[in-house]
Amino acid sequence: MAEPPTVISGETRLAGVIGWPARHSLSPTILNAAFRAVGADWVYLAFEVPDGGAAGAVAAMRTLGLGGLSVTMPHKAAVHDAVDERTPVAADLGAVNCVFRRGDRLVGDNTDGVGFVDALRADAGVEVAGKRTVVVGAGGAGRAVARALGIEGAVDVAVVNRTLAAAERAAGLAGPVGRVGTGADVAEAELVVNATPLGMGPASGSDPAPLPIDPALLGPGQVVVDLIYHPAETPLLAAARARGAAGVNGLGMLVHQAAHAFHRWTGETAPIDAMVAATRRELARRAHVDGSP
Numbered sequence: 162m163a164e165p166p167t168v169i170s171g172e173t174r175l176a177g178v179i180g181w182p183a184r185h186s187l188s189p190t191i192l193n194a195a196f197r198a199v200g201a202d203w204v205y206l207a208f209e210v211p212d213g214g215a216a217g218a219v220a221a222m223r224t225l226g227l228g229g230l231s232v233t234m235p236h237k238a239a240v241h242d243a244v245d246e247r248t249p250v251a252a253d254l255g256a257v258n259c260v261f262r263r264g265d266r267l268v269g270d271n272t273d274g275v276g277f278v279d280a281l282r283a284d285a286g287v288e289v290a291g292k293r294t295v296v297v298g299a300g301g302a303g304r305a306v307a308r309a310l311g312i313e314g315a316v317d318v319a320v321v322n323r324t325l326a327a328a329e330r331a332a333g334l335a336g337p338v339g340r341v342g343t344g345a346d347v348a349e350a351e352l353v354v355n356a357t358p359l360g361m362g363p364a365s366g367s368d369p370a371p372l373p374i375d376p377a378l379l380g381p382g383q384v385v386v387d388l389i390y391h392p393a394e395t396p397l398l399a400a401a402r403a404r405g406a407a408g409v410n411g412l413g414m415l416v417h418q419a420a421h422a423f424h425r426w427t428g429e430t431a432p433i434d435a436m437v438a439a440t441r442r443e444l445a446r447r448a449h450v451d452g453s454p
């Protein structure tokens with residue numbers, strides 16, 4: 162059924178994402194679909210804010226009375242420093258991906274980890290508690306996932322990363338169950354997460370895409386999550402499925418982290434199905450336009 166057009170009035174609330182670049186962000190698609198689905202009088206825009214502009218954007222949020230702000234690269238750390246308060250997860254990660262209002266205070270939150278856990282539950286029926294896990298990659302996403310796995314009761318969180326210091330930091334965020342691992346830990350894990358960009362975007366040339374994990378270590382009974390959502394089927398997910406493991410891509414995490422922002426801003430339960438459907442449509446439209454998978 163066609164959605165009614167958004168009618169913008171003096172009452173309409175504005176939310177948006179700041180990033181550089183921001184024009185290709187999927188957040189306007191996801192959040193506007195959510196607002197429409199519940200009939201919320203909100204609109205959501207993308208703002209291209211160059212590096213160094215985060216504090217100004219937070220000040221603008223305050224001055225203009227914006228209802229909510231999403232934050233993406235390269236501003237997550239600078240917004241962490243610019244807000245009035247931080248949730249415990251944002252403070253631990255030193256990174257904010259969502260700003261909401263508490264009275265006249267601006268609060269920085271980070272919904273990536275909880276979005277990951279929710280997506281795993283919704284898309285694969287998997288609970289983290291009691292699982293032996295491996296996280297490959299220790300950047301912003303790897304840190305958020307490692308921390309969430311520790312909080313949710315994983316019994317082992319082995320972080321494997323090209324740069325040792327980053328692996329140590331991410332493993333520390335997982336608490337006592339966190340440790341620096343090696344590729345060999347993948348064979349013993351029940352849940353394996355790729356948090357590197359290896360496998361992102363269209364394949365180029367005739368060379369096989371580099372894989373973040375040796376697929377020979379994967380097999381039945383394992384769940385492999387690739388945080389990448391474009392393409393929907395990464396070379397890692399294809400290899401995992403070929404060896405009998407279950408595969409989950411990053412689309413669910415993208416939607417569920419936005420769902421938590423939506424809830425923070427509006428107080429309403431996010432319409433997940435409408436958000437997923439809009440995101441899939443937009444990814445399909447982009448694939449049609451640029452010819453990539």
Ligand code: NAP
Nearest residue numbers: 298299300301302303323324327356357358388411414415
């Ligand atoms: P990031 O902060 O730049 O971290 C990238 C990580 O990947 C680092 O640990 C880096 O290792 C590693 N890496 C990069 N290139 C590599 C290579 N050629 N070989 C081995 N390791 C490599 O990026 P991020 O924000 O964490 O994002 C990581 C991935 O997650 C991206 O694909 C992103 O699209 C995806 N993501 C998805 C969602 C979602 O909602 N689905 C959310 C956030 C991110 P070093 O430490 O050695 O540099």
